[in-house]
Amino acid sequence: MARMWYHNNNGDRVTPDSGGIMQHLEIDGRFDRPQVLIGPQEQEVKFLLSLRPGHELQRLEGGAEVGTNVCLLFDVSQSMEEDDKLEAAIAAGRELIELADARDTISIVAFDDETYSLASCLSAEHKPQLIAALENLRSVGGGMTNMAAGISGATEQVLRTHNDGQARVIILLSDGEDNYCKPDVIHEAVRTTDNDIQLFAIGVGADYDAKFLKALVTPSNGTLFGDTDVEKVKEAFIDLAVTLANVVATQTTMELSFPEEILVGKGYKASPDQLFLGNTRLERGRRARRRVGNIERNKEYAFLFELTIPGEPPRAPATITATITCDIPALGLRGVTVSQAFTVEYTHDPAIAELQDGAVLECYRRVQLTELVERFVEAHQAGQAEKTARYLELLIQKYNDVNDRKMVNHYEGIRADLLSGGQITRAMLNASVVASTVVQGGGELPVLIDDSF
Structure with missing residues (x-):
């Protein structure tokens, strides 16, 4: 009923x-x-x-009907100045601003050891001011990475406007790990969620921590993006601009x-992307x-x-x-x-009890991979070589079971590197984590045909 x-x-x-x-x-x-x-x-x-x-x-028409409230949160620690990462971030932010609807509200915050409010709750009608604020990313930062301060500052910007039901979003871009206190960062991500703000995270370069960024977006049901190729940052921002334009609830x-x-027992997010949610906690x-x-x-x-x-x-x-x-x-x-x-x-x-729903079983096989990848990364980070090797073999088997040849090749490549005396790099781990969140088709619904005429 x-x-x-x-x-x-x-x-x-x-x-x-x-x-x-x-x-x-x-x-x-x-x-x-x-x-x-x-x-x-x-x-x-x-x-x-x-x-x-x-x-x-x-x-x-989605978000274009009422606009969205978004804060762009940029890591401007010293490492962002390397390999054109900061320039790629500025170009990507420009893409999102250019695609924004006039009814959108945009803030821009940067962080290293501290936070810098570069644009506060500006209508997307003020695109020249917003782009100028992006350009100012070059003139701030250069210190360590304090993500907790950055997320806190971004949350305060989003909360400056009245909650009228708009989508409220923070888009975090970072190239490295938090240098302060990771539990504090998780606390800020949860506080963001408690204020009805959804957090998306984009990792760029070879040194970001995909597993940690995934933990940050999980409470608010956000999405993780990431790539070693800095040029892919622009694609992530364009995808997010489309996402915000399509929001209807x-x-x-x-x-x-x-x-x-x-x-x-355990819970999993299965669409439009995948996340392992851990053991389900029941309240009163x-x-x-x-x-x-x-x-x-x-x-x-x-x-x-x-x-x-x-x-x-x-x-x-x-x-x-x-x-x-x-x-x-x-x-x-x-x-x-x-x-x-x-x-x-x-x-x-x-005979009736033996009947099974194939779609549910296929979904279960798929979402279990997100948990298995977490276990693989944790074993490697803990220096547990034998357990890491077991998880690696299991991942090859499980991806074979779901006919994902690309990921089978990925893990077979890691195994070949290990057998030849190589090491599992941070970039390999990040690629594993990001790929484990992707759902083929991205949860897209069939296009409705207007037959009213």
Whole structure:
């Protein structure tokens, strides 16, 4: 059963007609086994929850309708002056500014040991001033890398404007590791998330820490970009400009409510990119809550959870309730909420119990790779050579299983380097981490055909 409501401009809770559910947001939930065999043993199942904009939202123009609030956050530590990285960052920032809509609000912050506010909450109509602020990146910095200070400064800039439902975003670009206190950086990333700001991170060059940048974007459901080729920075900024222009729902949260009979294990983000979310933490009422952030009109967002369910059907149906809440600024809607229930089904028929959902299983095989890559990187960083070698062989096998020849070649190349006396470089690790987050097709939905005529 699905339920939907939203808050109108007076703050009153309004329930639209049932058609509004399909027009605004659509939720789908699937188990890898549609029916579970009744028996004395607990059963392991996978649950895939997907969210997509309904037809009405897919037809909106996205962020161009209401604008976005974005802060460009640039690392200007000494190392950024090498290999044309700073020049590439300036050129990339210019691309995003040129593509911005007049209704967008843009701030520019730089950081090394301290932070530098170069542009504060300027309308994209002021493109000459914003580009001049980008050029000023050359005249600041040169010190160490204090990411916590940078993220804090960027957060304060975004919070200077009234929260009217716009997409609120920080785009962080860095070429290295934090030189101060990494737990402080994680704390600032979480604070950013708590303020309904989505963090995206771009690593550039050979020395950035992709695993750490991934940890920064995970709380807000952001995306990691990265490449050793500094020219690829421009492509990342263009991709993000397109992302922001397509946003139709903002400040989105997902809450899953589980009955006592269901044990919840690891969680994964499965689309439009992949992230390993770790063990699922249940709050009071056995609820798991995650930020989804901004929803693009042409993307599907999916999350997969490992579950353990009883072998015998419980007295009450084993039902998972998913509740999605968001704002739809182009329609003037705040607190739009859609709720959908999904029930575990049981059977006495072994033949029926053997039926499996191939799409869920394929998704599970794919998202597990994100966790496996993390384990590989952690083993290498800990100096555990034997464990690193085992994970390397496992990655070659698992990428073979999903027919990803490019990544098989990548890990076979690492193995060949090791066998010839070489070492695993930071660039190799970064390429592994970034590739593990990529989903073929990027969660793109089929293009709607307007048949109204």
